[in-house]
Amino acid sequence: MNALTPQPSHLAMVPFVSVANMLKIVNRIGPAQMIAGIAAYLEDDFRRWEQFDKTPRIPAHSRDGVIELMPTSDGEIYGFKYVNGHPANMARGYQTVTAFGVLSRVENGYPVLLTEMTVLTALRTAATSALAAKHLAPQGATTMAMIGNGAQCEFQALAFQKVLGIDTVRLYDLDPAATAKAVRNLAGSGLTVVACASAEEAITGAQIITTCTADKQNATVLTDNMVGAGVHINGIGGDCPGKTELHRDILLRSDIFVEYAPQTRIEGEIQALDPDHPVTELWKVITGQAEGRRDARQITLFDSVGFAIEDFSALRYLRNQLSDPGEYIELDLLADPDDPRDLFGMVQRARP
């Protein structure tokens, strides 16, 4: 570019957080601290739930998976996430879930942040689970069973340690290599980590059960006889039509909490139930408009599918952490002619 080439103005530039820079940010803040930070933003945004434009995500289903757009807005800021879910990807060396996201100003429609969201989604999903459990899990829970030890596992473990104060995780996965990976990664976390040979073994003594498996099918990760009174189930993996993890009988014994009922009825565990089966939206518990856990024998189920407001909270949190110019770059994403009506002149003036 020579001195005569028009330079993009600051209006053209959008901060971009690459994967490498996201890793820098997570390691600077610390994963557990970042999850707790996002959980605080989530709680703020769940408190003002009614301010948000809410719509079920917009899916493009295919044989191999789904690509989704998840937009929302609070009237001042607009955010959306692009995310795919392809269970067969892992076997082919790709991520099951990858994502990126954007925040914009509603006032003028200009994006103000573009970021990788594969890592950020892992953090926000864990933060959401922990936030829900804070309001639903039995008091003084110390032990969490984790069925499914894939990409979400360690983030969930750290979230429940940091936000709930658990000290023990009991891990089980169909593939012992996944469990071994999680055990390795959680060494030094301060958690007692127990690798188990079966789901039954994993849930022994656990007050919280997190299910986080990836198969796109109606699986039965937990059967009814495995779930005792008083447990909180954090159901993560049942998150699209035809993909569930829990036996229907467990659902019938549980008080069910969801993010956004219209979406969860399509995508969550409750797709197995009647469309008018009573469920409670989490924001109502957080704002005190609905009851969370009532007693020590109640089974609570957080039927989590992931909702756009959670990504919005995570994006908002991230944007407020961007102070070090070494942690993002500016992308020339927006055409910004000197005269907004003179887009063509901008093209002409760029001629070599």
Place this chain on the structure above:
Amino acid sequence: MNALTPQPSHLAMVPFVSVANMLKIVNRIGPAQMIAGIAAYLEDDFRRWEQFDKTPRIPAHSRDGVIELMPTSDGEIYGFKYVNGHPANMARGYQTVTAFGVLSRVENGYPVLLTEMTVLTALRTAATSALAAKHLAPQGATTMAMIGNGAQCEFQALAFQKVLGIDTVRLYDLDPAATAKAVRNLAGSGLTVVACASAEEAITGAQIITTCTADKQNATVLTDNMVGAGVHINGIGGDCPGKTELHRDILLRSDIFVEYAPQTRIEGEIQALDPDHPVTELWKVITGQAEGRRDARQITLFDSVGFAIEDFSALRYLRNQLSDPGEYIELDLLADPDDPRDLFGMVQRARP
């Protein structure tokens, strides 16, 4: 970054076309040639219209404008555009419309292109208009009137010159400075360019009338008595609820062609008509399933609002032009751990 820092693999990288690089590409290919190239991709994609997932765009409306997501897929490739429309932006020094877009592989959900689309949208909108006119405008049209001389104006003029063979454009805008800008930019195009003092003057002798104004209101850019027999109207500016350009009586005298009827009934000129008023989707004309122009006295109206498949075609065209590594950069957008289940390990290994 030192030698021990893990480097992103090729799977993590997504080609990104910035505004500066888009300007390079447009100037290398030539704007008119690029419009013609996109029109050819459009025609291909309109011919296989039935293969596409189609959904009206997903809007987030606010007092000042709208932010929209426009996804579509042909089963192999998925594309979406983010676009805003904020009529008040111009007065504040921002673009009325800015956009960016993404193409992905349906098979694994991984994005393969991220690009600015403000400039690309201007090109594809002009290409769509010209493609429609090729099938609807009177044979041998030589003169186009253009009401509204904003950011779309010159692109439309070049498109109709290149694809339709017109030799004269007659320009009118409420703001003479906009017309003067277009006259200046079109000098050297080979077109005879006539600046007019009124819409009535502009349409004198024109076989094609393009309306492309930006006010978010039900305006009346053309009244019924202005439109004579045999004319083709290319209506661009009426493109969201409450934003139309043509008097209802003109619509009642016209044969109306649209991109995707469910979206146009919400956003186009035909929002002023009964919901069952007959309209013809353009793809049916292109595939020969419906009649286009029947006779020399018929008024044809292309009620264009912009549809996701057009962006898909433009993205597909652009992707196939990306050969020179000086015209795009690779963005590290996708987290790609060595083991897809080991996202947390990827975070840990990036610790400084």
